[in-house]
Amino acid sequence: MRLQLTLSYAGFLVLAGAVLLTLVWLFLRVPTFRAIGGFAPSHPMLLREFLPAAGVVLTFLLVVGLVGGWLLAGRMLAPLARITAATRRAAGGSLSHRIALEGRQDELRELADAFDAMLAQVEEQVAEQRRFAANASHELRTPLAVSQALLEVARDDPGQDTGELLDRLRAVNGRAIDLTEALLLLSRADQRSFARxxxxxxxxxxxxxxxxxxxxxxxxxxxxxxxxxxxxxxxxxxxxxxxxxxxxxxxxxxxxxxxxxxxxxxxxxxxxxxxxxxxxxxxxxxxxxxxxxxxxxxxxxxxxxxxxxxxxxxxxxxxxxxxxxxxxxxxxxxxxxxxxxxxxxxxxxxxx
CATH class of the missing domain: 3.30.565.10 (Histidine kinase-like ATPase, C-terminal domain)
Known part of the structure; x- marks a missing residue:
């Protein structure tokens, strides 16, 4: 993109110079040309000197356009390089990085600010999902651990009241079912997959x-x-x-x-x-x-x-x-x- 912008700048500058020189050349060919102050060099001599000078001017404009265009394009595209680097870091898992682009409020600044806002939102959602997964794992593990403890106690104590054991297991299992259904309902609501x-x-x-x-x-x-x-x-x-x-x-x-x-x-x-x-x-x-x-x-x-x-x-x-x-x-x-x-x-x- 930097090369394309450079060539565009240089091409536009050379084209504008060529148009201007062409207009001057056509003006010099007008028969009614009169010099200011009474001095009028011959037309053939002017045309012979004009063409080499025009070539030098166009070459100079081409060099200036290439060098200046390359520098200007690099300066304009520098924010895009920072945005690209931040995108790669985010793709690698670093969601805490921010572009924090300075300068005037232009289109690239708006893009960088929007990207920073998106990263902040994604980071918050990922952190919330991790907390949710950890809490859900803990909550689901609790009834399973209680069930395992009850079964181990029953195995070590064959004379224990079976009815009491079944009631406690039923209560623990019911809690696990309620928790699973709540998680499914929460997922359904988050996905917004429902008729209205x-x-x-x-x-x-x-x-x-x-x-x-x-x-x-x-x-x-x-x-x-x-x-x-x-x-x-x-x-x-x-x-x-x-x-x-x-x-x-x-x-x-x-x-x-x-x-x-x-x-x-x-x-x-x-x-x-x-x-x-x-x-x-x-x-x-x-x-x-x-x-x-x-x-x-x-x-x-x-x-x-x-x-x-x-x-x-x-x-x-x-x-x-x-x-x-x-x-x-x-x-x-x-x-x-x-x-x-x-x-x-x-x-x-x-x-x-």
């Missing part, structure tokens, strides 16, 4: 609340739903899973007795919002910011049967992103958590 149709979030909120009402009553928690008709477009199954996860999370991570969960939907021009607000312990903003990461729990590594597998809010965030929306978590001043899912409204929907 019109969905009313208010109906999904009522359905999730009705399903989880026995769990709320068992824990002495008041569960209420309210709000507007909130139409959006997406997968009914995934959006129901999103709503159910939020309500279940609000019930499980609540006060031991006398807590409450409020589920409401709102419709605004262009957006619909599902908000789940629950009572609970006081939460630090730093802790709340990590709750959407896989296998993170605000109250530590909970092992109760109904505490979930640590993917509830991670699945919610992934489903919201897959539907073009987002998830906002904020601690309540009196304790507990407020979770708001904002999704695009269905076409033609009007705000209540």
């Amino acid at each position: 149709e019109r969905v009313d979030l208010s109906l999904l909120a009522e359905q999730a609340a009705e399903t989880l009402l026995p769990l709320a009553e068992q824990r002495g928690i008041t569960l209420e739903t309210s709000g507007d008709v909130a139409p959006t477009v997406g997968s009914p199954a995934l959006l129901l899973q999103l709503t159910t996860n939020l309500v279940h999370n609000a019930i499980v991570h609540n006060l031991p007795h006398g807590g409450s969960v409020e589920v409401r939907t709102t419709a605004r021009p262009g957006w619909t919002t599902l908000t789940v607000e629950s009572t609970g312990d006081l939460l630090e903003p730093g802790v709340v910011a990590t709750l959407t990461e896989p296998f993170q729990r605000g109250t530590g590594r909970v092992r109760a049967d109904d505490a979930g597998v640590g993917l509830g809010l991670a699945i919610v965030a992934s489903i919201a992103r897959a539907h073009g929306g987002g998830l906002v978590l904020s601690p309540r001043a009196a304790g507990g958590l407020r979770v708001a899912v904002r999704l695009p409204s269905a076409p033609g929907a009007t705000a209540a």
Whole structure:
């Protein structure tokens, strides 16, 4: 490319010089030529001297065009060399390198900045995937290790109660199945491989609340739903899973007795919002910011049967992103958590 640009510069310069010299030569051949100041050398002599001088001028322009074009092209293409080097380093696995191109804001600077932004995003995603893989491996290894320990104890103690062993194995196996299904659901949401149709979030909120009402009553928690008709477009199954996860999370991570969960939907021009607000312990903003990461729990590594597998809010965030929306978590001043899912409204929907 540098050679092509050099030849282009030199060719253009020589062509412009040739055109200019041709015009001068045609002017000298006009019979009505008169010299300024009364001196008029003969036309044949001018033409004989003009042609060699024109050759020297064109040769000089060619040399200047080649040398200057080579230097200018090298200077212009230097940012591309840095971008290429950064691309090769990224292909080799070095995602932390940045081009950080200086200079004025031109097309190459925009390309370099866009490449740096892409590298930062890829680095963050790779780091997140590695953390997720490590956490998933740990979570999957735990029930397998527990099952192996139970079987080894049963082998060493033939007189152990078989019914108790089977119940514990069933519980451990159920947790492993739940975790695997959650991982598959998370992968499906990330891939966005689902059909879309019109969905009313208010109906999904009522359905999730009705399903989880026995769990709320068992824990002495008041569960209420309210709000507007909130139409959006997406997968009914995934959006129901999103709503159910939020309500279940609000019930499980609540006060031991006398807590409450409020589920409401709102419709605004262009957006619909599902908000789940629950009572609970006081939460630090730093802790709340990590709750959407896989296998993170605000109250530590909970092992109760109904505490979930640590993917509830991670699945919610992934489903919201897959539907073009987002998830906002904020601690309540009196304790507990407020979770708001904002999704695009269905076409033609009007705000209540």
